[in-house]
Amino acid sequence: MDSLNTQFEQIRQSPTVALTDRIAALRAAGRAIIPLQVGDPDFGTPPAVLEAAVRAMEAGLTHYVPSRGLPDLRQAAASKLLRDNGLTYDPGGEILVTHGGIHAYYLAMQSILNPGDEALVPDPTWATHANMVLMLRGSVVRVFAPPENDFIPPIEAWKEALTERTRAIVLNYPSNPTGAYPTREYLSQLQDFAAEHDLWIVSDEVYENLYYAEKPASAGAVPGAKARTILVNSLSKTYAMTGWRVGYLAAPERVIENALKAGQNSITCVAPFVQKAAAFALTDPGAQQAAADMRAAYARRRDLVLRLAAEYESGKVRVTPPMGAFYFFLDFRPMGIPSLELCERLLDEAGVGLVPGSAFGTQGEGFVRMTIAASDAEVEAGFRRIVEWVEGQ
Numbered sequence: 001m002d003s004l005n006t007q008f009e010q011i012r013q014s015p016t017v018a019l020t021d022r023i024a025a026l027r028a029a030g031r032a033i034i035p036l037q038v039g040d041p042d043f044g045t046p047p048a049v050l051e052a053a054v055r056a057m058e059a060g061l062t063h064y065v066p067s068r069g070l071p072d073l074r075q076a077a078a079s080k081l082l083r084d085n086g087l088t089y090d091p092g093g094e095i096l097v098t099h100g101g102i103h104a105y106y107l108a109m110q111s112i113l114n115p116g117d118e119a120l121v122p123d124p125t126w127a128t129h130a131n132m133v134l135m136l137r138g139s140v141v142r143v144f145a146p147p148e149n150d151f152i153p154p155i156e157a158w159k160e161a162l163t164e165r166t167r168a169i170v171l172n173y174p175s176n177p178t179g180a181y182p183t184r185e186y187l188s189q190l191q192d193f194a195a196e197h198d199l200w201i202v203s204d205e206v207y208e209n210l211y212y213a214e215k216p217a218s219a220g221a222v223p224g225a226k227a228r229t230i231l232v233n234s235l236s237k238t239y240a241m242t243g244w245r246v247g248y249l250a251a252p253e254r255v256i257e258n259a260l261k262a263g264q265n266s267i268t269c270v271a272p273f274v275q276k277a278a279a280f281a282l283t284d285p286g287a288q289q290a291a292a293d294m295r296a297a298y299a300r301r302r303d304l305v306l307r308l309a310a311e312y313e314s315g316k317v318r319v320t321p322p323m324g325a326f327y328f329f330l331d332f333r334p335m336g337i338p339s340l341e342l343c344e345r346l347l348d349e350a351g352v353g354l355v356p357g358s359a360f361g362t363q364g365e366g367f368v369r370m371t372i373a374a375s376d377a378e379v380e381a382g383f384r385r386i387v388e389w390v391e392g393q
């Protein structure tokens with residue numbers, strides 16, 4: 001039997017998978033690789049959140065629960081949206097608990113796309129944003145977010161990409177991999193465009209708490225936006241909870257109803273003790289302080305990289321401070337080496353794990369993503385190895 005879902009032929013296996021395997025193999029063989037390729041906080045989950053999960057397990061919350069999510073987590077998400085974003089959502093019908101942000105995004109796209117519908121996806125962005133559309137038999141239309149425009153697509157670029165089949169605009173701010181995010185005025189213009197052409201805006205805001213300039217605005221925080229905006233969020237990055245697999249979708253009720261059916265028929269529910277811990281994390285003042293402390297640590301590492309960069313002046317790698325998220329998107333274009341080859345060589349010759357910018361789209365070619373979600377010592381040693389390698393070329 002060899003008939004398979006041919007849709008997967010459209011999804012290219014990311015070259016970073018091979019690179020990740022190579023990093024693992026080198027480490028297993030005893031090579032001291034500095035892992036600056038990961039998108040996972042190096043901090044532990046705040047201890048009080050762990051205790052909330054244990055309490056829930058001990059109280060017997062180890063069975064099925066309703067697919068929509070526990071009422072207290074939906075209420076906690078609604079309170080968070082009001083507290084942090086000034087948005088009002090009904091926890092009864094407008095919020096769904098999901099298996100992390102990735103699942104929230106999946107359910108969102110599954111709820112709105114018919115086969116052949118087009119989604120406008122920025123380039124560069126996290127590969128999943130496009131791959132998910134392909135998995136659902138939609139079409140991906142890439143909208144360039146060029147470095148010259150600070151990695152934000154010009155409003156005109158969205159307009160030029162519009163066709164009769166366009167159904168959705170995908171946003172991810174602060175962006176993985178660039179950290180960029182636009183002004184509220186830009187979001188407002190985009191909402192006007194979406195309203196004019198009856199498009200959904202699907203906004204992945206998992207990095208919203210990680211910013212180093214003015215607080216980014218949610219795509220839903222523009223007057224009139226709520227009716228066409230689907231917010232994707234999770235606890236992974238903000239509270240160092242990537243392995244817990246818990247997030248949420250906030251959207252108009254009819255979107256949530258579709259997403260609920262999709263969730264019900266695929267995962268049943270998110271583990272209830274995880275949901276209890278998530279509700280605690282979203283509302284406990286101590287957990288908000290822990291999140292703020294982590295952001296301050298990333299800000300300190302960001303400054304550290306900028307200080308180190310100022311010591312090297314060859315101009316072969318350009319270092320721009322990220323506005324948000326926990327990545328530097330290093331500009332190696334002056335060297336003229338494809339970013340995958342750069343990452344292979346930096347791994348083999350300098351012992352640093354990185355992600356090629358080309359994994360995020362054509363506009364990422366010539367760039368390399370370096371995480372600062374690693375210890376200060378790793379960030380410093382890794383960055384020094386990178387620039388010393390560059391200087392030696």
Ligand SMILES: Cc1ncc(COP(=O)(O)O)c(C=O)c1O
Pocket residue numbers: 039099100101102103126172175176204206233234235236237242246247
């Ligand atoms: C932009 C973006 N969205 C969503 C996710 C998924 O996060 P979660 O762990 O909540 O599924 C990631 C993870 O790296 C990401 O970079």
